[in-house]
């Protein structure tokens with residue numbers, strides 16, 4: 001028996017360990033995208049930028065959710081907060097194996113708006129687990145998971161690189177600076193996924209065909225004020241050109257690092 | 265009022281905690297107010313937070329806080345923020361800080377900006393800069409709420425000692441029940457953790473195989489550096505995953521990053537381009553990494569790296 005104060009959502013059935021898992025996904029510019037801004041440096045210039053599903057969401061959060069469902073039964077639902085351009089990301093997630101998807105039809109201004117919209121769907125449904133990627137590769141904020149956990153008053157297991165479910169108890173390894181922390185927790189909880197949690201899956205033809213008919217529900221946002229605003233963007237200064245040092249001049253390199261760069 | 269949550273390991277203030285304190289103290293100076301430190305759980309010297317500029321220290325020594333849990337810690341931090349009437353809550357952008365900031369912000373109905381690089385501009389509210397698009401750009405973020413929660417990017421600020429021990433007040437907030445049990449912590453022995461390292465020696469596929477890493481480790485040892493690697497190196501199991509840096513690995517900003525046999529793909533650069541100084545060793549003069557480097561050596565790493573190690577050894581002997 002676990003001694004935790006974790007409470008079960010109403011949908012949780014003790015006899016079968018079916019897990020209903022909600023996986024949050026977001027789209028980000030492709031990793032090779034050239035970043036530029038428009039509208040007086042207030043918006044990303046999306047011209048010529050291809051968008052992908054955030055790799056942490058796709059490779060780790062979604063795939064581990066699917067593995068759990070395959071092991072114990074249940075349902076994997078994708079959720080995204082965004083406009084119709086998100087449908088292509090959600091269809092990809094469905095092709096990889098998710099059962100259905102929810103899109104909250106609004107452009108969120110900050111991570112709190114995203115967390116609040118997702119929290120509303122969690123309360124309306126009956127989910128045991130919510131998985132997210134550990135961060136988005138564009139804003140690198142790592143904020144939504146913590147906010148969502150707080151809104152739901154659920155535990156938050158961040159930077160998980162291993163998750164084992166043993167009956168009602170989950171054992172999670174969490175990446176911390178210079179090591180790994182091992183923890184035990186009972187559902188429901190929010191988890192953010194790091195490398196190691198699962199292996200990337202490539203959708204196959206059958207998956208892609210099936211994804212076309214899987215349910216993708218579009219719901220209206222609750223809306224509410226944002227708490228921060230991304231006001232403007234700037235590009236970093238270009239690096240001045242590299243100073244080349246001949247391979248037999250390593251004493252000179254050390255001198256430069258000491259005296260010029262002052263990093264030794 | 266600026267409240268700084270100060271992280272500890274083994275009861276000692278961590279480097280990330282010193283950075284958060286220094287940021288908090290400078291922010292307090294700018295806002296013409298004071299900086300109060302909050303220490304949670306077992307601590308050997310909470311008064312030591314005064315050295316980095318805290319005027320007093322709240323210490324919640326409740327044993328329930330000896331092991332980390334985001335819900336517990338967030339409720340303690342939010343309680344301290346309310347008690348002190350904090351306008352800014354500052355913490356490190358560390359594994360724990362990142363798990364807490366969003367929770368604390370929700371509790372305080374505050375705007376949250378993570379991984380900030382600079383002090384905020386306080387003329388007309390609070391606007392602060394942070395890196396976005398994996399270091400490819402900076403954003404200025406305005407906080408729209410009376411209270412702001414900020415996490416400070418690692419190595420964005422050097423810890424500065426400005427004072428002496430500060431008075432410590434016991435702090436006993438009401439805490440929720442623990443829901444997560446910490447079973448243990450496995451630390452990689454000896455090395456400074458990558459996100460905190462000031463010098464990083466990193467190697468890629470140009471190394472040909474894991475059996476050749478001796479020269480990299482020797483260079484790192486000579487420099488007191490932490491080792492890192494490119495993604496394919498970790499994916500092929502040549503090096504452990506926790507060494508993988510880049511857009512889909514760890515993002516770092518050391519003072520010195522030495523890249524050995526790494527081509528400098530855009531996804532790799534995204535995780536390291538905020539390093540202060542970059543040295544690239546590569547036999548291909550066309551390797552894209554040279555465009556992002558401050559110093560470059562075009563040559564065979566199997567010759568260059570041992571020579572560099574020797575040169576460092578010599579330079580130490582000569583003073």
Ligand SMILES: Cc1cc2nc3c(=O)[nH]c(=O)nc-3n(C[C@H](O)[C@H](O)[C@H](O)COP(=O)(O)OP(=O)(O)OC[C@H]3O[C@@H](n4cnc5c(N)ncnc54)[C@H](O)[C@@H]3O)c2cc1C
Pocket residue numbers: 031055467468469470471493494495496497508509510511512513524525526527528529530531532535545546547548551563564565566
């Ligand atoms: C979505 C996505 C995310 C990614 N995320 C990351 C990430 O987070 N981190 C990351 O690192 N990569 C990432 N990658 C992979 C990235 O695109 C590159 O493939 C990878 O960084 C290349 O690693 P490398 O430089 O070690 O190997 P290579 O590209 O093979 O480069 C090896 C280099 O070694 C040099 N070399 C060879 N022999 C010698 C010698 N004897 N002496 C000197 N130099 C020599 C060569 O000239 C070459 O430049 C990602 C890719 C994708 C698609």
